[in-house]
Amino acid sequence: MTQHFNPTAPHDLIGIGFGPSNLALAIALQERAEQGGKAFDALFLERQPDYNWHGNTLVAQSELQISFLKDLVTLRNPSSRFSFVNYLKAHGRLVDFINLGTFYPCRMEYNDYLRWVAAQFAGQSRYGEQVLRVEPVIEADGRVQRLNVISQNQQGCEVSRQTRSVIVSTGGTPKIPPAFAGFKDDPRVFHHARYLSAMATQACSRGEPMRIAVVGAGQSAAEAFIDLSDNFPNVQVDMILRAAVLKPADDSPFVNEIFGPDYTDLVFNQPETERERLIREYHNTNYSVVDLDLIERIYAILYRQKVSGIERHAFLCRRIIESASDVDGRVQLQLRDLATGSTEARRYDAVILATGYERRSHRELLAPLKDYLDDFRVDRDYQLLARPELETPVFIQGFSQHSHGLSDTLLSVLPARSGEIAAALEQRLEGVSQSHALHEARALHSVSA
Ligand SMILES: Cc1cc2nc3c(=O)[nH]c(=O)nc-3n(C[C@H](O)[C@H](O)[C@H](O)COP(=O)(O)OP(=O)(O)OC[C@H]3O[C@@H](n4cnc5c(N)ncnc54)[C@H](O)[C@@H]3O)c2cc1C
Ligand SMILES: NC(=O)c1ccc[n+]([C@@H]2O[C@H](COP(=O)([O-])OP(=O)(O)OC[C@H]3O[C@@H](n4cnc5c(N)ncnc54)[C@H](OP(=O)(O)O)[C@@H]3O)[C@@H](O)[C@H]2O)c1
CATH class of the missing domain: 3.50.50.60 (FAD/NAD(P)-binding domain)
Incomplete structure (x- = not known):
């Protein structure tokens, strides 16, 4: 049985997967709204029963492979309350962590940090829901202004929700x-x-x-x-x-510069063959x-x-x-x-x-939209290129290594990327609602004419 949530009031955005990428996005959207930006109705769907970052690989010895300063937010907003340092402070371990003298916390602790952040977005997240597919809602004139996100809950029931945009951040397979x-x-x-x-x-x-x-x-x-x-x-x-x-x-300092936020522009602006060469050259990072x-x-x-x-x-x-x-x-x-x-x-x-790991789950989830898309290619803001009829922006995180560089599947790019997507989302959703209003006004005009 499929449960439908109020189809007349679509969410502004549904994020599929609630790993670090969408968690960083949830922060970016909230901080943007707090600074006067648009407050979106965002919902994140996660298939695991609770928050867990690669939970089955968290062996005692496993350490984070990048500096804790590259947490979900610090590179974009060092004064954010969602930083790893603030997590340490809130848990009474800031001094002890400093005494450890490391930039590389164990992954169990980093998982606990991510869980702490995720708990602060409990109202915007649903666990135990595996998204199965994203379908277009096609209007009589062929335009798509809403998407149906269909998931399966822990009881095995299909749940269908409507949204004006989607962000797929489902990680590797x-x-x-x-x-x-x-x-x-x-x-x-x-x-x-x-x-x-x-x-x-x-x-x-x-x-x-x-x-x-x-x-x-x-x-x-x-x-x-x-x-x-x-x-x-x-x-x-x-x-x-x-x-x-x-x-x-290779995590030596000059090489590490390829994981800096500016490097994304450098890679993106290269021709295809040069991008491929850069990925090959730094594969061993x-x-x-x-x-x-x-x-x-x-x-x-x-x-x-x-x-x-x-x-x-x-x-x-x-x-x-x-x-x-x-x-x-x-x-x-x-x-x-x-x-x-x-x-x-x-x-x-x-x-x-x-x-x-392979990076293909976005293609499977978005298969019903395939005919609108340009073979899953994205623009600089991680939005999938699409035919104009698809008025619902669809973004992907973690599937653009070939166009945005090696940091795309890693933690290092999260603060910058989530900020870029939040800004693009605001611009495009607002753009969509303006063009929608314009369309409705024109329709009204032609009816009354
Ligand atoms: C063992 C391991 C350790 C790593 N350590 C590091 C590290 O130290 N530093 C670093 O920079 N990178 C590391 N990485 C790379 C890793 O990709 C990133 O750390 C990070 O997890 C990327 O976040 P993400 O949200 O894009 O993907 P993920 O963390 O994979 O999160 C995706 C989420 O989506 C959920 N999901 C998937 N499909 C669905 C669906 N259909 N419906 C609903 N939910 C779904 C998953 O359950 C998961 O919670 C590591 C990777 C692995 C495998
Ligand atoms: N502590 C941590 O933070 C931590 C822990 C684990 C993983 N990670 C991260 O997770 C990501 C993935 O790492 P990973 O080690 O899981 O994968 P990986 O680096 O992609 O390595 C996969 C390995 O499997 C081999 N392989 C692939 N297909 C094979 C086949 N058909 N037959 C035999 N061998 C095959 C590859 O061999 P070839 O080299 O011959 O292709 C390679 O050695 C990386 O970003 C890594 O840093 C982080």
């Missing part, structure tokens, strides 16, 4: 290599995005021995390796990577790379094995996984050594796919 397609929903094979809940059901959580493969050579793979090594003494880990080595993330201190810890663990002669974990580099199959109740991986061409089969009790 776990990437599953094709070799593992046959293991969908198999508890032995899971993506790192489900690490903590999936590990809780494994035999090693009850102290039983297991052999586990971790696939990948990025930060997620490294964090899984360390967590398994530290907290599951009965687990033997094989780290399986296509690369020859684990490479460090974010993808398939690991924080240096973690690399050193992994190296030290493997070195100590050499000293003791007890080989617990294996580091299988330059290996392609040709196939994965169920053999005698275990997961058998057929590995090819890229250096020698030789193959071998290895069996595991579980396989953790730390194989990264």
Whole structure:
């Protein structure tokens, strides 16, 4: 059964997903309204039952990878009450945090900061609602002035709400290599995005021995390796990577300038081929790379094995996984050594796919609008380019790396981007209501003429 909320009073904006991107936007809209801007009726829909930032990956050792000064708001408004520093103050830990002498809080604490901010927007957010699709409401003259956002609530009911604009900020989708397609929903094979809940059901959580493969050579793979090594003494880990080595993330100061707000203009103003070149050049700031201190810890663990002669974990580099199959109740991986061409089969009790994320959920959610859109290309303000009949602005956050640069999927751009979208939204929604009023006035005129 679909529940309809008062279709005559559409929301000004519905944000899909309430991760850091839309949380930053909620702040930007509120602060703009407080400074005399338009106060919008905004609603944010989140599929998780409560606020959680990559909650299944929050292992004890995991730290934020950017400075806490790049929180949701400080770069745009350093005096905002939604800053990380104000969160620390409100929780009585400001002095203690300063004594820590770090710019990189643990991710558990940063999650708690985000939850603290989200709680302040409880009236504008609904949890436990997974948005399924966004549909156009087509008027008799072909124009679209409202969108239907259709979600599914925790009771399995479809809920439909109307809105004058949409912001899709639904983050990445776990990437599953094709070799593992046959293991969908198999508890032995899971993506790192489900690490903590999936590990809780494994035999090693009850102290039983297991052999586990971790696939990948990025930060997620490294964090899984360390967590398994530290907290599951009965687990033997094989780290399986296509690369020859684990490479460090380049976060040196000159390179870090690419994550500054000004850099977005630089990237956006380049021709397509140059943008692609820039992304390739700085790929090693974010993808398939690991924080240096973690690399050193992994190296030290493997070195100590050499000293003791007890080989617990294996580091299988330059290996392609040709196939994965169920053999005698275990997961058998057929590995090819890229250096020698030789193959071998290895069996595991579980396989953790730390194989990264794809960015495609906006295309799925917005598929009913596809015919109005210019292949999901955006303008500088992250609004999807569209045919004039689509009068409802649609914005996306986190899906524009190819046009806006590497910071697009990260936290560093949030304060600036949310400010830009809030300003664009105000301009375009106000523009829409003016043209709507004009249209209605013209219609009235032609009726009375
Ligand atoms: C493990 C991990 C750690 C990271 N650490 C850092 C870091 O330290 N620094 C950094 O800069 N970046 C980091 N990143 C990158 C990450 O993309 C950003 O930190 C940030 O999460 C981006 O925020 P977002 O709101 O765009 O996306 P997300 O955080 O992914 O939030 C999207 C939200 O949308 C919800 N959602 C998805 N689909 C639907 C739907 N159909 N209906 C309703 N809700 C939906 C999700 O549940 C989620 O809450 C990390 C990424 C991962 C995976
Ligand atoms: N502490 C933290 O803040 C933290 C923790 C975890 C993640 N993150 C962030 O989350 C984002 C994603 O990191 P991530 O480590 O999950 O992903 P990632 O950096 O994209 O790395 C994915 C890894 O999986 C490998 N891979 C992909 N497809 C494969 C296949 N078919 N077969 C074998 N290997 C395959 C890749 O290999 P190739 O290199 O050969 O392509 C790569 O090594 C990054 O921004 C990262 O910084 C942050």
